[in-house]
Amino acid sequence: MRKHWQFLCGIVMTLAVISLTACGDETGPTSPTGTFPKFVTVNGVKLLTFKDGLELRVANDLEAKWIEKEVGGTLSTDDATLTILPNSIPTDLWISMAQSTDGTVSFLYGPNGLQFSQPAILEINPASAELTGGDLSKLRIAVAQDDVDDWEIVDEAVYDPTQNVVRAQLSHFSRYALCME
Numbered sequence: 001m002r003k004h005w006q007f008l009c010g011i012v013m014t015l016a017v018i019s020l021t022a023c024g025d026e027t028g029p030t031s032p033t034g035t036f037p038k039f040v041t042v043n044g045v046k047l048l049t050f051k052d053g054l055e056l057r058v059a060n061d062l063e064a065k066w067i068e069k070e071v072g073g074t075l076s077t078d079d080a081t082l083t084i085l086p087n088s089i090p091t092d093l094w095i096s097m098a099q100s101t102d103g104t105v106s107f108l109y110g111p112n113g114l115q116f117s118q119p120a121i122l123e124i125n126p127a128s129a130e131l132t133g134g135d136l137s138k139l140r141i142a143v144a145q146d147d148v149d150d151w152e153i154v155d156e157a158v159y160d161p162t163q164n165v166v167r168a169q170l171s172h173f174s175r176y177a178l179c180m181e
Helices: 002-023
Strands: 041-044 044-048 065-069 071-077 080-084 093-099 106-110 115-124 139-144 158-160 164-170 175-178
Touching: 044 139, 065 071, 071 093, 080 093, 115 175, 139 164, 164 175
Parallel strands: none
Antiparallel strands: 041 044, 044 175, 065 093, 071 080, 080 115, 093 106, 106 175, 115 164, 139 158, 139 175, 158 164
16 A cells, blocks of 8 residues: 555656746746736727636616715725716616626626716726736726626726825716726
């Protein structure tokens, strides 16, 4: 039995040496260095993905808040904050936010299609995104219709290094995601 065990250990060690030697072969494939942002390109827009190992909230896990028209209000999670200014919505109503489950740092706001008379302010915290080695000044926010992947970068969305957020003004509700230009 002991000889069988020594034989098996010898085979395992041999395979380990062979695999390590193959990894050092400069003519073979190389693995990523991990010094670049991870993203998914959809409709030409680079949507950032969550860091490996982070648990995503499920789409049904809504953050919701009653917002009074004359007061406005803020809806906030660890990843994003939405500020609605006083008198910018047509009536008092429930505002909701659901995080996407597609692996991108994206959010769906409701009620769908709500228009603002004064822009709402969306801030997305990039801390959850896989940004290793990325140029933070290129962070932006993209928008898409609720049921279509017609992503485009929101005009004037900018990264604020003092607050470590990407900020954009919204004229309506839809899907919004963290992206890079």
